[in-house]
Amino acid sequence: MLNWIFWGVTLAVVLTTLLPLTNSVVWWVRMWDFPRLHIAGIALLALLASTMFAIHLKPVLATALASVLIYQSLLIFPYTPLARTEIDLTTAQNASDTFSLLSVNLLMENSRHEDLIAIIEREDPDVLLLMETDEIWNDALSGVLSQYPTIKSHIASDHYGLIFATRLQTAKADLLWPAADDTPAIRAVLTSPNGTQFNFIGLHPRPPVPGNTTAVRDKQIKDAALMTQSSERPTIVMGDFNDVAWSWTTRRFKRYGNLLEPRVGRGMISSFDARYWFMRLPIDQIFVTENVGLVSFSRLESFGSDHFPMAATVYINDGRLSDG
Numbered sequence: 001m002l003n004w005i006f007w008g009v010t011l012a013v014v015l016t017t018l019l020p021l022t023n024s025v026v027w028w029v030r031m032w033d034f035p036r037l038h039i040a041g042i043a044l045l046a047l048l049a050s051t052m053f054a055i056h057l058k059p060v061l062a063t064a065l066a067s068v069l070i071y072q073s074l075l076i077f078p079y080t081p082l083a084r085t086e087i088d089l090t091t092a093q094n095a096s097d098t099f100s101l102l103s104v105n106l107l108m109e110n111s112r113h114e115d116l117i118a119i120i121e122r123e124d125p126d127v128l129l130l131m132e133t134d135e136i137w138n139d140a141l142s143g144v145l146s147q148y149p150t151i152k153s154h155i156a157s158d159h160y161g162l163i164f165a166t167r168l169q170t171a172k173a174d175l176l177w178p179a180a181d182d183t184p185a186i187r188a189v190l191t192s193p194n195g196t197q198f199n200f201i202g203l204h205p206r207p208p209v210p211g212n213t214t215a216v217r218d219k220q221i222k223d224a225a226l227m228t229q230s231s232e233r234p235t236i237v238m239g240d241f242n243d244v245a246w247s248w249t250t251r252r253f254k255r256y257g258n259l260l261e262p263r264v265g266r267g268m269i270s271s272f273d274a275r276y277w278f279m280r281l282p283i284d285q286i287f288v289t290e291n292v293g294l295v296s297f298s299r300l301e302s303f304g305s306d307h308f309p310m311a312a313t314v315y316i317n318d319g320r321l322s323d324g
Contacts, residue, residue, distance in 0.1 A: 003056045006046060010061050013043045013068045023248065025215040027208040033247040034281055037268075040072035075246045078264045079282065085265030090293045092315040097194040098295055099126040099168060099314065103238040103284060105204070105272075105307035108132040108159050112304035113140035119303060120144050123311055126167050129186070129202040131240050133161035154184045164202055166190060171197065185220065189233070192316040198292070199235040207242035217242060218249045225256035234291040234316050235259075240272075240307060245282045259287040262297040262312070271310055274302045284310045291317045 016032040016039055024030065032039075047065040055061055077083055092098050102125035106116065120128065121144060128148065130141070134157045141163075145151060148165035152173045155161050160183045164173060169191035176185045186202040201224050205217035224237060237259065243250050245263055254261060263269055263282055270280035284307055288294065295313040302308060 002053055006050055006053070006055050006061060009042065009046045010064050013039050013046070014064055017068050017071060020248070025213040025218065027210060027212055027214065030208040030214045033208075034244050034283075036072045036076050036244075036246060040069055040076065043068040043072070076268075079245055079268045081265065081267050083265045087260040087262055087264070087288065087290075087294050089295065089297075091295065092293060094194070097192065097315045099193055101125055101127040101129075101236065101238060101286070101312045101314065102300075102309060103129045103131075103202070103240075103286065103311075104309040105131045105240045105284065105305060106133060106137055107305035107307065108134050108137070108157070108161070110304040113137065115303035116305075116309075117141065117144050119300060119309060123300070125311070127190070127200060128163075128165040129238055130163040130165075131161070131204045132159050133163045137161075138163070152186060152188075158182075160184065160204060160206075162186065162202070162204060164188065166200075168192065183216075183220070185224070185239075194316060196316040197233050198316050199233050201235065201237045201239075203237065203239035203241060205242055214249075221249050221253045222256065225253040225259070235289045236292060236314065237285070237287045238310070238312075239285065241283055241285045243283060243285075245285065250285070254287065257287070258289060260290060261285075261287055262294055266297070269297075269299050271299060271308045273306050274308045275306055284308070286310060286312050288314065293317050 019029045020033045022029060043065045047062060047069065050058065050062060102123050133155055135155055138155050145165055148167050150170040150173055151165045152175055153163040154175055162184050164186040171189040173188035176187055183205055188200045189197055190200055191197050203220060203224055205220040206212045208214045221241060221243065268282045270282050271284035272281055273279045293315045297312045300309040300311055
């Protein structure tokens with residue numbers, strides 16, 4: 001019986017490790033990109049437990065478990081405090097050059113409107129990206145949103161509504177439907193407080209769940225990177241990617257767009273699922289090009305959504321030296 005248990009666990013962690021390597025767009029294949037920490041943990045526990053029992057072909061089993069553990073650990077290692085940071089925290093030469101951003105997946109069914117309003121009023125972001133916005137949420141937030149001169153919104157009851165609001169000077173702000181998808185994205189050209197124009201891209205593609213392949217999500221993320229790659233302006237990308245930081249699609253996105261990630265070297269800072277600590281994963285992202293200075297990056301408190309809000313303070317480097 002023990003042989004069956006140990007080999008069953010080993011087969012499971014090996015398969016769930018190998019399946020994403022196929023780059024299939026089938027949801028039940030790509031979903032195994034997400035729980036890499038969990039798979040590594042199971043492999044470690046099984047490897048340790050196997051030392052206490054007599055198991056058929058034990059060296060083979062131990063080799064398979066160790067291989068899974070090493071591979072998964074290598075992928076998640078950058079998202080631990082042991083890794084070197086990819087972008088350092090800095091200070092703008094003038095504090096007035098900084099501006100703040102807040103990205104929030106509201107959870108459409110969440111009724112704790114006042115809790116989110118309190119967070120928005122406290123953080124007072126210069127750029128606000130809200131996802132899963134339906135008519136109820138739009139009405140509830142109308143007061144706080146009235147403080148923003150520029151608002152672009154797609155109000156929908158399918159969990160893919162989106163509201164973009166900013167008080168920064170706006171040259172352009174467009175809702176896009178990339179990759180022939182019905183899930184909107186936002187692309188804006190804004191002016192930072194120091195007078196430098198930059199791109200802001202907000203994304204919320206569909207997740208790998210039954211009924212969805214990841215083909216459209218992957219293309220939407222790739223297209224965002226290509227927009228960044230072809231632009232001479234500094235760029236900030238935020239949103240609920242429905243994709244983990246260590247997936248090949250996100251890594252390709254970073255490579256194509258020459259983007260940096262605040263999480264690297266600071267820990268996973270997992271944003272989902274806010275309701276269950278043992279299921280948390282880093283899927284609400286922020287990426288910046290190298291000419292964007294990062295002053296702070298943080299996960300805020302829960303307000304009833306299945307996502308935590310993600311906040312950042314940045315400045316656009318216009319060539320002047322910072323004092324940090």
